[in-house]
Amino acid sequence: MDSPLELELRELLGGITPLPPDFTSDTDLLDALALESAQIMEFVMEVEDRFDIIIDQRQLAEVRNIAQLAAVVGKAVA
Amino acid sequence: MSLLAKFAAVDEARRALGEADPARTVIERLESATLGIINGAPTILAGTNNYLGMTFDEEAVEAGRDALTEAGTGTTGSRMANGTYAAHVALEAELADFYGYPAAVVFSTGYAANLGALSALLGTGDAVLLDADAHASLFDGCRLCPADLYTFRHNDPASLDKRLGRLGDRARNALVVVEGLYGVLGDRAPLADIAAVKDRHGACLLVDEAHSLGVVGAEGRGVVEEAGVMDQVDFVVGTFSKSLGTMGGFCASRHAEVALFPYASRPYMFTASPSPATIACTRAALRTLRARPDLKQRLWRNANRLHQGLSQLGVDVGEAPSPVMPVRLQQREAALAAWNGLLAEGVYVNLFLPPAAPGGGSLLRMSVSAAHTDDQIDCIVAAVAKVMKAIGASG
Numbered sequence: 001m002d003s004p005l006e007l008e009l010r011e012l013l014g015g016i017t018p019l020p021p022d023f024t025s026d027t028d029l030l031d032a033l034a035l036e037s038a039q040i041m042e043f044v045m046e047v048e049d050r051f052d053i054i055i056d057q058r059q060l061a062e063v064r065n066i067a068q069l070a071a072v073v074g075k076a077v078a
Numbered sequence: 079m080s081l082l083a084k085f086a087a088v089d090e091a092r093r094a095l096g097e098a099d100p101a102r103t104v105i106e107r108l109e110s111a112t113l114g115i116i117n118g119a120p121t122i123l124a125g126t127n128n129y130l131g132m133t134f135d136e137e138a139v140e141a142g143r144d145a146l147t148e149a150g151t152g153t154t155g156s157r158m159a160n161g162t163y164a165a166h167v168a169l170e171a172e173l174a175d176f177y178g179y180p181a182a183v184v185f186s187t188g189y190a191a192n193l194g195a196l197s198a199l200l201g202t203g204d205a206v207l208l209d210a211d212a213h214a215s216l217f218d219g220c221r222l223c224p225a226d227l228y229t230f231r232h233n234d235p236a237s238l239d240k241r242l243g244r245l246g247d248r249a250r251n252a253l254v255v256v257e258g259l260y261g262v263l264g265d266r267a268p269l270a271d272i273a274a275v276k277d278r279h280g281a282c283l284l285v286d287e288a289h290s291l292g293v294v295g296a297e298g299r300g301v302v303e304e305a306g307v308m309d310q311v312d313f314v315v316g317t318f319s320k321s322l323g324t325m326g327g328f329c330a331s332r333h334a335e336v337a338l339f340p341y342a343s344r345p346y347m348f349t350a351s352p353s354p355a356t357i358a359c360t361r362a363a364l365r366t367l368r369a370r371p372d373l374k375q376r377l378w379r380n381a382n383r384l385h386q387g388l389s390q391l392g393v394d395v396g397e398a399p400s401p402v403m404p405v406r407l408q409q410r411e412a413a414l415a416a417w418n419g420l421l422a423e424g425v426y427v428n429l430f431l432p433p434a435a436p437g438g439g440s441l442l443r444m445s446v447s448a449a450h451t452d453d454q455i456d457c458i459v460a461a462v463a464k465v466m467k468a469i470g471a472s473g
Contacts, residue, residue, distance in 0.1 A: 049240070
């Protein structure tokens with residue numbers, strides 16, 4: 001079951017690129033979406049502004065899905 | 079074979095471009111700064127960074143020839159070892175004088191200058207905030223450092239302000255990194271506003287003037303000069319490979335500590351220094367740049383002529399003329415067809431396919447030189463008209 005934070009992140013991502021019907025918070029972002037680097041940057045900046053946080057790009061190196069991103073955002077918000 | 083397997087996709091993408099591979103275009107011979115022979119045909123060069131047409135500057139060519147004779151073909155060593163000649167030091171003093179700063183450091187390329195300056199400046203616990211459209215060399219330089227890396231929206235001081243605010247006290251250890259004039263879209267950074275924001279937060283500002291040295295500002299010192307922020311900007315980096323027509327890069331600063339960068343910069347230490355001929359040509363080109371404001375005026379006259387000609391065709395080249403003129407084409411196939419068509423018409427431009435173009439889509443990047451003749455500019459416009467009609471696009 002997706003958390004409210006995960007749902008919000010998915011909504012933001014959906015504004016950047018169409019999400020496939022079977023997309024979940026565990027879907028591998030790179031494999032499933034073929035995001036360009038500019039889209040990834042745009043998504044990160046959208047997330048930062050939505051939650052009034054700032055995310056070091058190095059923290060994102062290990063992030064492969066929305067669930068993992070939610071953990072990073074949750075830590076920054078706390 | 080697994081290491082090499084990834085190249086199958088590269089090869090496939092390259093083959094999809096057809097016979098003409100923009101990334102491997104060969105200029106078989108040069109007739110002048112703005113005319114080359116490509117595929118055996120005379121071709122107007124409208125996709126270089128030769129903004130002032132300096133590559134055939136007579137004084138630069140003669141200085142290079144003399145240096146080859148007097149000092150040999152290369153230094154064979156790093157600036158930190160045997161690779162610093164009197165001419166390297168003289169060029170650093172001349173660059174510092176040009177900017178009115180206490181010191182400047184010369185690097186072997188513009189790419190190395192960005193990597194070298196950023197890696198000297200940024201350590202563990204520091205933060206760097208990079209414009210999202212910044213050049214790859216600036217991203218690479220930031221990634222070379224242990225500092226935390228953040229991006230802000232392109233040319234958006236409010237986006238920068240929010241992020242510096244979120245850093246709190248750490249903003250005092252932050253470096254903001256922007257370009258003066260952006261090399262793909264030709265737009266300028268709002269430097270006065272960006273400088274005000276960084277001052278408010280106690281951060282530092284580095285401006286890459288690769289495309290604006292000699293092109294913008296009353297004395298050709300770039301957007302930092304035009305925006306009146308030379309005493310607010312902390313570091314100016316640039317390249318010799320565009321308006322000066324040679325090779326190499328530099329970092330100049332109002333902070334005397336820039337002279338200590340060589341001791342903390344691996345891209346400075348671990349590569350050979352520029353050849354004596356390169357340094358001699360660069361010094362001569364810098365003298366020409368300073369002595370001949372007419373070159374900059376001619377460049378802008380040509381930029382205006384091309385902008386007007388293309389705008390009258392209905393091509394979207396933006397509102398303001400710039401020596402860097404992008405023609406956006408959303409469809410990759412249309413962009414490729416236009417690039418091939420222009421080459422067939424005797425006009426060479428640059429092609430940006432996804433994901434290389436900022437904002438998505440594809441674009442043709444045209445650049446203007448002071449050395450273009452009116453006839454050449456008019457030929458470029460005529461070729462664009464013909465090609466756009468053939469592919470059924472007007473922007």
